[in-house]
Amino acid sequence: AFSACDQWSEQLMEYIAENYQTARDFAEKHLPGVKVFEPDATYFLWMDFRCLNLSDEELTAFFEDEAQVEVSQGYSLGTGGSGFIRLNMATQTSILTEGLERIEAAFQRHMNKTED
16 A cells, blocks of 8 residues: 555655745745745744744744734744744645735734834
8 A cells, every 4th residue: 555655645745845935935025034944854844933023922922813823833842943933834735825924914013013
């Protein structure tokens, strides 16, 4: 059974790679100051949101309450993860795009508040 899944596995990896490109391009265009790191053997995208200058608790609230996007918080992986999040790319591109658009809207609201 496992020998018959090579094609499926390759297609899945290509799909996730395309989702990475989508997320990276979106961040470059719509999330200035946010750094995106190319994943290495994972379907989680590591993103650096330290540009928002939020504590771990504030960053959690930013994603859960403001963006309404569930992400894995980097601080849960150790102290070096503060300010970072992991975004799951193993989903439909339309769902990923919707999440990114929600993040952008919350990001813009936050940036507008800090400018006032």
